[in-house]
Amino acid sequence: MKIAILISGRGSNMERLIEAAAAPDYPAEIVTVISNRPDASGLQTAARAGIPAKAIDHKAFDSRAAFDAALEQALEEADVDLVCHAGFMRILTDEFAARWEGRMVNIHPSLLPSFKGIRVQQQAIDAGATISGCTVHYIIPALDSGPIISQAAVPVLADDTADTLSARILEAEHVLYPAAVKMIASGDVKLEDGKVVRSQNAKRADTECPPLFSPAP
Numbered sequence: 001m002k003i004a005i006l007i008s009g010r011g012s013n014m015e016r017l018i019e020a021a022a023a024p025d026y027p028a029e030i031v032t033v034i035s036n037r038p039d040a041s042g043l044q045t046a047a048r049a050g051i052p053a054k055a056i057d058h059k060a061f062d063s064r065a066a067f068d069a070a071l072e073q074a075l076e077e078a079d080v081d082l083v084c085h086a087g088f089m090r091i092l093t094d095e096f097a098a099r100w101e102g103r104m105v106n107i108h109p110s111l112l113p114s115f116k117g118i119r120v121q122q123q124a125i126d127a128g129a130t131i132s133g134c135t136v137h138y139i140i141p142a143l144d145s146g147p148i149i150s151q152a153a154v155p156v157l158a159d160d161t162a163d164t165l166s167a168r169i170l171e172a173e174h175v176l177y178p179a180a181v182k183m184i185a186s187g188d189v190k191l192e193d194g195k196v197v198r199s200q201n202a203k204r205a206d207t208e209c210p211p212l213f214s215p216a217p
C-alpha cells in the first residue's frame with residue numbers, strides 16, 4: 001500500500017510512520033510527504049529519511065477547492081492508496097473528503113468523540129477529564145467525527161498543563177498510529193458502509209495492546 005503523509009509542522013508522527021514503514025515486514029510504503037506550509041520542519045526530516053517531500057503552499061491558492069485540486073494532483077502523481085494526516089492543520093473541502101472516504105485517516109490527540117477541534121488537551125483539563133488519549137479515525141467531511149479505527153488512553157494528572165498532557169498523549173500517538181496504519185495496510189481494518197469492519201486479527205491486536213499507558217514519571 002502506498003501512503004502519503006500530510007503535515008503542517010514538526011511531523012513527529014510522520015517520523016514514527018516513516019520509521020515503522022522502513023521495517024521489511026511493514027505492509028506499506030511512504031511514497032510522499034506533503035505540507036501546506038513551506039516552513040514545516042517535518043519536510044526536512046522526511047527528506048533526510050529519503051522520502052520525496054514537498055510543500056503545496058495553501059496561501060498560493062485563492063480558494064479551498066483550488067488548493068485541494070493541487071493536492072489531488074500530487075496524490076495521483078504519487079499513485080497514493082492511503083492518505084495519513086499527521087498534524088495537518090488544513091480543512092479540506094467536503095468533496096475532497098468524500099472522494100477519499102475510506103482511504104484517508106487522521107490521528108487526533110483526544111479520545112473522540114470527546115474534545116474536537118483545537119487545543120483539545122486544554123479542553124480535557126478544563127472539563128476535569130481524568131482520562132484522555134488519542135484516536136486514529138477515518139476522515140469524513142465533519143471535523144474529527146469519522147469512524148474510529150483505534151484508540152489509546154492516558155491518565156490526566158491533577159497537576160497537568162496542556163504541555164505535560166500533550167507530551168504524554170504524543171507518546172501514545174507514536175505507538176498507536178504506526179500500529180493502526182499497519183492494520184489498515186494489511187487489510188485487517190476497513191471502512192464498509194460508513195462503519196469500521198475488523199478482521200479477527202485486528203480484534204486480537206486490539207486486546208493485546210494495553211489501552212491504558214502508565215503515568216509519566
Ligand code: GRF
Nearest residue numbers: 010011012013087107108109
Ligand atoms: C499531534 O498531537 C496530532 O495528534 C495532532 O497534531 C499533533 C501533530 O504533532 N493532530 P506532530 O507534527 O506529529 O509532531
